[in-house]
Amino acid sequence: MRRFLFAGLLMIVVVLSACSNDSAEPASQEVVQDTVQSFYNEMSKFDEMGKSSLENFNTTLTSYSTGDATDKELQKAVDEFQDTASDIANQVSDVKISKSLPDTIQTLLRDSIIAFKSAYSIKEQASKSAVSPDVTAEEFNAMNQQADVAMLYGISKLNEARAAAGLIDPEESTEGLIVDPSEADAAAKTDTGAATTESTAGNTAN
Template identity: 55%
Template sequence: MKRAWLIGLIGLVLMLSACSYNDSASTAALSEEEVQESVQNYYNEMSKIEQLGKSSREQFNETIAAYSAGTATSKEMEKAIAQFKDTATDISSQAKKVEISDRLPEKVKKLLDEAQIAFQSAYSLKEKASKGADSADVSADEFNELNQNADLAMLYGISKLNEARVATGLLEPDKDADPKAAADSKVVTGTDSKTVKP
């Protein structure tokens, strides 16, 4: 049910942004090599953003573990929460700024646009979760649900990005898997549990 709701929400946004596809027809098309380069550049940018998010989560979780074990102080925990929030906001902003060329073939551009919307949704949810990490107004269940929904959106985005990579010859299709599944994708989950306010 949760997955269907999230996919439906992303689908609604896609419908509202569909008019943008028609504008690309009037611009000069890219060559095959340029199309591959454009898709690869998008992949590289999103990979760098996700790596930043992964590193931030790892550092945050390490501090949580240390605080729970009594080897980190309340001040260190507060600093870790502040950094986690700042990084989540920065990542969400960066994801919105990654550009997609209007000169891509319509099918490829549509796939990247769908991936972009999903990634932006994922990072917005993660940003919202980070802001509630030490909030008494956000329960542990709500915190975990935000991260789980973000992971579902991320999975959807990765699948669309990999469809674009397959369509442009950058990635071999996985014949044994769901064509919409990420052939080489790895799910990076959010934090496992909500922190207790120090």
């Protein structure tokens, strides 16, 4: 069933993107760039929050697998990561998209929001699975891979919006949160991309 998570995500994106976009008075190029940059900054903030929480979760899970962390410490790390992932997903949903932006950019930003929210929701579920005796290491890794693919899809849409706004060159290589859109395409086709620490951590799920 989890194999269809990303397919479901794409279906949701297509359906919501097809909804009517009644735009306000068109914004100037400068306003468009400022608005898209602000959106990018907001997504970057969430990305950093997620990375920090995930690093702590993975570290504790790895320590638990080697006997260096207790059940209580593991549960605390799981609870904290779940809370963070859920909080980020909710905050992403609350990010507003200006109706004065061109319809194409509005659609790209909306698609990125849907993908980012899905990624954090899946990671929240994956963290619960890490301490479940009913979830195998393969299933745990598959969930993390689906979350990574969703994240890459959202990143690619955000990249396209920045390029459309004239903030970056369409073929420009970027750092940090942003990656080349082709990487998201490759991830979607191969269904890979989970971090090594996540893959290692998943082995404790049995």
